[in-house]
Amino acid sequence: MLDQRLLPTEETWYAFTDYREIAEAIRSMVVRGAPAIGVAAAFGVALAAKELALEPKAHFETGLTVACAELAATRPTAVNLFWALKRMQRHAVAVGTNASPTEITARLLEEAQAIATEDEALNMAMGRHGQTLLPEKGTVLTHCNAGALATAGYGTALGVIRAAVAAGKNIAVVADETRPFLQGARLTAWELQRDNIPVTLICDNMAGYMLQQGRIDAIIVGADRVAANGDAANKIGTYSLAVLAKAHNVPFYIAAPISTIDYSIPDGSKIPIEERDPTEVTHCGGRRIAPLGVDVYNPSFDVTPAALITAIITECGVAHGDYGRSLGAFR
C-alpha cells in the first residue's frame, strides 16, 4: 500500500500481512478515497481469513465476523467500506456449508482481487459515460482526490477527465488544495502531472472567484456515499462548490460507482458525517499554525442536496433529474 499521507514528497510502500494493519491504515488515511477503502477492506478480510485458515470452522467464522467489525469501525461515511465487507461475508457463505476454512480463504482472496479488478474496469466505464458531458475544450474544477489513488486505478472524477483527454478533448484541470488533508495539492496535482494533464492548483477559497470570472466550465467530484434520492456526501467543501456552481450556472457532476450508492437511506440527512482530529486543522505541513488550546470543528464531509447536482455518473450510465428514479434504474 502506498502511503498517501507522505505524497508527493515521499513514495513509501508498505506490505501488510495482518488485517489489523489494514484497519489502522484506513483509519489513519494511509489509504483514502471511498472505492480504495472498499478494496483495502476486502483484502483485510482476505488477510483475516488467512490468519484463521487452520482454525476449526466455528472459530474461523467468529474470527472473520470480528475482523469485519473491526474493519467496519475505521471510518463511518464512505459506504464502499460496508459494501465491500458485506460482499466478502456473503461470498464466504456462498462458498458453501461444507467448505473448509482453507477453501473459503482461497476464495476470499480471489473475491478481493475481483473487487479490485472490477473497480478499475468500472472506473473506465464511468469515464466513457461521463466524458461525453465535458466540453471539447474547457477547464474542469475538481475537489479532493477522486483519482487512481482513491480507487483501484483510473479514478472516478479524474477517470472522467482522463477519458475526455483520451477522447481527444482539450481539458485543463483546476485542483482545489482541499484542506485540511490537502488531497488536491498532494494527490490530484501529482496524479495529473504524471499524466501530463494541465493542472493549476488553488486554495479552496479561490474557486468562487474563478467561477465569477467565468474561468470554470464544469465541476466534477467523487462521492463517499450517495443516498437513494441523489443527495451526495463527499469531502468537506463540496457542498459550497455546488452552491457556487449553481450561482454561476456551471454544471456540477458527481462521479461514483454503484457501490457508493446507499439505496437503504432515503436522503442525505441519514449519512453519518465523520469528524476527525483537531490537529488536522491546527497543523499544516507538520507545523502548528493556530494558537494552543483553540477550539476546532473538523467535519470531513458534507452533503450536497440532489437539487444542486446536474448529473451523477456511474458505470451503468449517467443519472439525471429525479435520482430516485434514474439511480433506481441502475439498482
Place this chain on the structure above:
Amino acid sequence: MLDQRLLPTEETWYAFTDYREIAEAIRSMVVRGAPAIGVAAAFGVALAAKELALEPKAHFETGLTVACAELAATRPTAVNLFWALKRMQRHAVAVGTNASPTEITARLLEEAQAIATEDEALNMAMGRHGQTLLPEKGTVLTHCNAGALATAGYGTALGVIRAAVAAGKNIAVVADETRPFLQGARLTAWELQRDNIPVTLICDNMAGYMLQQGRIDAIIVGADRVAANGDAANKIGTYSLAVLAKAHNVPFYIAAPISTIDYSIPDGSKIPIEERDPTEVTHCGGRRIAPLGVDVYNPSFDVTPAALITAIITECGVAHGDYGRSLGAFR
C-alpha cells in the same frame, strides 16, 4: 512592528528606522490589513522625511516623492495605503511654502501619529454603529483578520464583535483559517483567545456546511477597497462566503473605515487584484505540500458585488441599500 508572519508561535518585534524597511515589511506582510498598512506607510513617510531633514528643500521634496512612490509600489489592492500617502503628502504641502525640511519633518511625524490615533478611535466608532446589527446571542463567522492586528487597534470586523461583547451580547465567533496566509488561524484566533471571546477555528471550505446546518447567524468581514457603488474587495474567499450567505439567508456585513472607500472608482471591476507568490500555495507551515513544478493561481483578493452585501459599517454610520447614495452621504 510585530512580525505577523511568525504569530501565533513567535512574538517578534522590529524597530525600523528606514522607510525602505517599512516598504519591505508591507511587501512581505510583516504587517498586513488595509488600515494597518496605511498607518505603517504614514510612518514610512515620516522616516523618509527624517532621513532627508538636513537636505536642501528641493532635495527634501524630491526625496519625499521618491519615498512615497516606493511605499506605494508595495501592494496594489488596499486603498488605505494610497490614502495615507496622499494625506501625508498633502500635509507636507499644508505646512507652508516657507517651512524648513526640519519643520515639515516634525509635522509629518505628528500627522503619522494622528493617523494611528484616529484609526483606533474610528474602529471604536465602527464598533458602536455595527454592534447594533448583531443578535443578543449568536454565532458570527469571520474571514481573514480584520482585528487589532489589521488596524492601529481594536479592529474593523473584530471591532464590531468586540463592541457587541462589550455591550453584553453573547457572541461566539467562527474563524475561517484563510489560506494561504492563514490570517484566521494565526491572527484572528490568537486575538480573540486573548480577549476571551469564544472562537472556533475551521478550514475555509467548512463555512458552507456550517451555514447549511444553520449554525451561523451573521458573517462580518473587513475590506481592502470599497468602490463608490459598494462593491468590496477583501481577502480571497470573501466572495464565496457572500454567495453562501445569500443562499442561506444570513446577513453579510462589511466593516471598513471611510479611508477604505475609493470614491474615485465607480465599481469593483476597477479594483486591481494582487497576485502573490505561488509558494504561498505550494507550501504550508514552511513545508512543501504540492508536487514540484505545479502551476498555481494565487489571487490575494476577490470582489464581492454590492448586491450581496447586507450593510457596510463605517465610522460615520451604517450604509444600506443603494450604496452609491448611502456611502456617498458619508463622503
